[in-house]
Amino acid sequence: MKTYQIAIVPGDGTGTEVVREGMKVLNAVAAKEGFKFETATFDFGGDRYLRTGETLPDSAIEEFKKFHAIYLGAIGHPDVKPGILEQGILLKMRFALDQYINLRPVKLYPGVETPLANKRPEDIDFVVVRENSGGAYTGMGGVEAKGTPQEVGIQIMKYGRYQVDRALKFAFEIAMKRKRKKLVLCHKTNVLTFCGDLWMRAFEEMGKARYPQVERDYNHVDATTMWMVKNPEFYEVIVTENLFGDIITDLAACIQGGMGIAAGGNINPEGVSMFEPIGGSAPKYTNQNVINPMAAILSGAMMLDHLGERQAAKRIDAAVTKATGEKLMKSQAAGKMGMGTTEVGDLIAKLATA
Numbered sequence: 001m002k003t004y005q006i007a008i009v010p011g012d013g014t015g016t017e018v019v020r021e022g023m024k025v026l027n028a029v030a031a032k033e034g035f036k037f038e039t040a041t042f043d044f045g046g047d048r049y050l051r052t053g054e055t056l057p058d059s060a061i062e063e064f065k066k067f068h069a070i071y072l073g074a075i076g077h078p079d080v081k082p083g084i085l086e087q088g089i090l091l092k093m094r095f096a097l098d099q100y101i102n103l104r105p106v107k108l109y110p111g112v113e114t115p116l117a118n119k120r121p122e123d124i125d126f127v128v129v130r131e132n133s134g135g136a137y138t139g140m141g142g143v144e145a146k147g148t149p150q151e152v153g154i155q156i157m158k159y160g161r162y163q164v165d166r167a168l169k170f171a172f173e174i175a176m177k178r179k180r181k182k183l184v185l186c187h188k189t190n191v192l193t194f195c196g197d198l199w200m201r202a203f204e205e206m207g208k209a210r211y212p213q214v215e216r217d218y219n220h221v222d223a224t225t226m227w228m229v230k231n232p233e234f235y236e237v238i239v240t241e242n243l244f245g246d247i248i249t250d251l252a253a254c255i256q257g258g259m260g261i262a263a264g265g266n267i268n269p270e271g272v273s274m275f276e277p278i279g280g281s282a283p284k285y286t287n288q289n290v291i292n293p294m295a296a297i298l299s300g301a302m303m304l305d306h307l308g309e310r311q312a313a314k315r316i317d318a319a320v321t322k323a324t325g326e327k328l329m330k331s332q333a334a335g336k337m338g339m340g341t342t343e344v345g346d347l348i349a350k351l352a353t354a
């Protein structure tokens with residue numbers, strides 16, 4: 001039987017609960033479609049860091065390379081200074097495994113509440129391709145005269161043409177597969193004259209030469225946030241640099257119903273990819289059976305899609321559509337689903353295998 005090796009990193013807080021429900025659903029659809037998973041669980045996260053001082057050792061990166069994919073719950077611990085786990089685990093994994101695409105589908109499922117008045121599921125259905133390896137995230141820069149009134153902080157946004165090109169290629173390929181073949185580049189070319197110009201020229205060149213079927217458009221990042229709220233139906237696929245992508249995908253997650261339902265993938269098309277819900281570890285909800293596992297379940301569906309198990313992925317998407325649309329979960333936030341974490345997992349596993 002076809003077997004996929006999955007590295008599971010539950011992480012902190014509610015991460016354990018949501019990946020448990022995710023694996024429940026993944027195992028159920030796998031059995032139905034005739035394949036299976038073999039998993040190994042890794043305890044990287046806040047507790048381990050507090051115990052051992054270790055975040056994510058290089059040996060773990062080598063270990064991860066032996067798997068077909070990584071499935072992660074959440075990273076973030078109330079007793080650990082902000083930044084340590086984010087940089088030491090999450091960003092280290094993304095960078096060391098060169099997961100250069102952060103793929104964030106934005107889809108309003110039926111029955112899910114959006115804060116946008118008069119917007120329906122057909123209006124909110126697009127994908128953000130966030131470049132995940134460069135920009136302001138590379139740690140370039142420095143500090144002068146720290147702690148004095150003369151202190152200066154420098155943080156550099158850096159992009160190589162190859163980084164821009166590989167992200168654009170990924171985004172154009174996704175646009176080719178969508179109903180509306182439309183790709184919007186989001187940047188700030190009016191101010192970021194070096195990086196913005198690089199992205200813009202690369203976008204135009206690649207679009208003209210290789211993807212003439214794809215309609216191209218450009219939005220400044222500030223305008224993007226406005227259009228996303230006013231007219232999210234404009235968007236089909238958005239491609240953007242790392243930091244802008246970070247910011248606009250929180251807004252995007254919000255208009256699709258919140259962190260409880262927002263899924264993501266950190267993708268290296270030539271290597272090992274990692275799938276994670278966009279939300280954090282929500283420590284105050286740990287082990288209360290109230291956290292919404294749908295974001296983790298949908299991230300699992302993205303993992304299936306990435307592994308080439310499209311039928312199984314579609315089963316999960318259809319099950320979530322049915323669950324939100326017909327099973328009376330009024331809101332998707334923690335504690336307000338009208339159902340517990342495990343019950344949501346059970347329900348989706350059942351619907352996905354019906």
Ligand code: IPM
Nearest residue numbers: 086087090091245246249278
């Ligand atoms: C995200 C997060 C991370 C990021 C943080 C935790 C480093 O906000 O996945 O969007 O900025 O990429």
Ligand code: MN
Nearest residue numbers: 246247249250
């Ligand atoms: Mn973010």
